[in-house]
Amino acid sequence: MTVNEHAAAAGGGTESLEHVKRMPILISLMIGAFFSILNETLLNVAFPELMIELGVTAPTLQWLATGYMLVVGVLVPSSALLVQWFTTRQMFLGAMILFTLGTLVCGTAPHFAFLLLGRLLQAAGTGLMLPVMMNTILVLYPPEKRGGAMGTIGLVIMFAPAIGPTLSGLILQSLQWRWLFYLVLPFAVFSIVFASIYLKNVSQPTKPKVDVVSIVLSTIGFGGIVYGFSSSGGADGGFRVYGTILIGAIALLLFVMRQLRVKEPLMDLRAFAYPMFTVTAILLIIMMMTLFSTMSLLPFLFQGALGMTVFASGLLMLPGSLLNGLISPLTGKLFDKFGPRALVIPGTVFLVVIMWFFTRVNLDTSKATFLVLHICIMIAISMIMMPTQTNGLNQLPQRYYPHGTAILNTLQQVAGAIGVAFFIGIMTTGQSKYLAQSSDPKAPVEMAKAMVSGVHNAFLYGLGFAVLALVLAFFIKRSQGQAKPTS
Structure with missing residues (x-):
């Protein structure tokens, strides 16, 4: 199958992929993904300093990590719908703009509430980043060449969170915690500029019907399970842990049943x-x-x-x-x-x-x-x-x-x-x-x-x-x- 035939099979139509240069697109995706994924582990080392400066307790501060994971867990299931409603450029640039805005809010946050808001905006950008990146690779590369491209993406996915704690430790030895965000900000802006120039649309939006009930069930289901389990390491359990997991599991069961019935599911489980x-x-x-x-x-x-x-x-x-x-x-x-x-x-x-x-x-x-x-x-x-x-x-x-x-x-x-x-x-x-x-x-x-x-x-x-x-x-x-x- 030629590149152009593959594009046609992929439902392309925004523009032919025959003359599209793959490497600039791959680099655009990697730059944005690296810095968004890096922030998953960059802030944890600064928690003791943040507790003192912001005057909050450890359980409250933990929301910076729990909230981040929760937003990513809620957004990713809906990405199947979003990828079909928006172009590659719209999705990627939207994700990076959200992430950059969140980084700016974090760096200038006057108190904890603003810092949490910034982290949630960063998480929204990150939650949209991986599905866009992987879907673009699937459309852009034929099956016999995907291994190398996915391996290159894997470098970013594993390298970024691995270096996060060590890098933040080095930064915090001589700089304030806000520099964890200030130093990321110019790279995030550069990613937006680079993608604006080189990132091309590789698939055509089909705009399927939006099933609001599925979105609500997905949010409650996956959100409840991720939040419940990520909170279970705390001293207090009870309803906050077991209740949210139970509610999430029930909503998830209803979500699965609905996906198998509706004509245009939010997440088509027939892939199994x-x-x-x-x-x-x-x-x-x-x-x-x-x-x-x-x-x-x-x-x-x-x-x-x-x-x-x-x-x-x-x-x-x-x-x-x-x-x-x-x-x-x-x-x-x-x-x-x-x-x-x-x-x-x-x-x-x-x-x-x-x-x-x-x-x-x-x-x-x-x-x-x-x-x-x-x-x-x-x-x-x-x-x-x-x-x-x-x-x-x-x-x-x-x-x-x-x-x-x-x-x-x-x-x-x-x-x-x-x-x-x-x-x-x-x-x-x-x-x-x-x-x-x-x-x-x-x-x-x-x-x-x-x-x-x-x-x-x-x-x-x-x-x-x-x-x-x-x-x-x-x-x-x-x-x-x-x-x-x-x-």
Whole structure:
């Protein structure tokens, strides 16, 4: 299939893709995505300073993170509709303008309410960014060349949040917290200018019917689940956690039932009729839970058991996270050449072995060992995530592209929120059981051993998920695109 034929199949019509230069479009998307995704992890290190300067408590300040995740979780499901209502340029520039405005509000915020407003505007821009980026790649590149392009996008997706905490730590050593936003602002403006010049429309809006009921159910469903699980780490649970999760689950069930009935669904769940897409969705849930559990558990282990500082633990995890992003383009090219099985099966085997090693760590384990283990697990995840995602989306017909990207991005948000709550809950339970049997539970050494025991329990569950991923990997077959759904 030629580029022009692919454009026609993709419903293009705004302009032919035959003479469109792909690289400037890809660069435009990457610049905007990098700085919007960077802000997901850039601010967390500044929380202690913000509590003092803004005069708020930790639970109140936590809304800067919870609210961010909540807006992204609510917006992503609706992106399937928005992508079909607006052009590529309108969606991307709209997302970046929202993000830039939010960054400006954050940097100049006189008090907490304005800072929260700015974070929510940033989240709105970020929530629209990933679906636009992935949908553009699907339309712009034919299936046999998507692996390399998706791998390049994967570099940004993994590199930006990995460098966030370390970069903010360096900035905060000599500058005020507002500079976390001031330094991002010129790059965000540059992204808007660059995209205005080079970003082209790659698909034609079809403007399907807006189903308000589906939007409301989606917002309550995904919003309730993401908020409930992301809030479950707090001291108080009750209705705020379990009630919102229950309400979200009921709304989500009603949402699914409605999507299968209406003629023009907000998120077409018939994409799950394609077997490789279904396998992809399950594997991505497992990978996101594994990734978020590792990113959450290791700082507890490093700081709570090994006595490392926040900055030192961030530096220890930085090489693995950076390498995960840097090898994504390589895994993308290998996917194009050899298909998914050559990467996903060895990757899941590698993941099982590394997760087993994590269940064996103790207080005597060296920092070098932790460094190597973290690098290895991030390489394994890189071998699995982007090739799996590309292969699953490749099987879908063009009309399902917006829905497929929205489904996968939504599942990743939900899996991340659930994964953090699930694994930290297991760690806390294991920690409490150890201390309950200890003769001196308040002794520092015993508390450190309790932390290790809790982390062991959590990684044992992680090992179980890794084994499940390995089983699923053997069901993966290379997608050639435009496959017929299973009955």
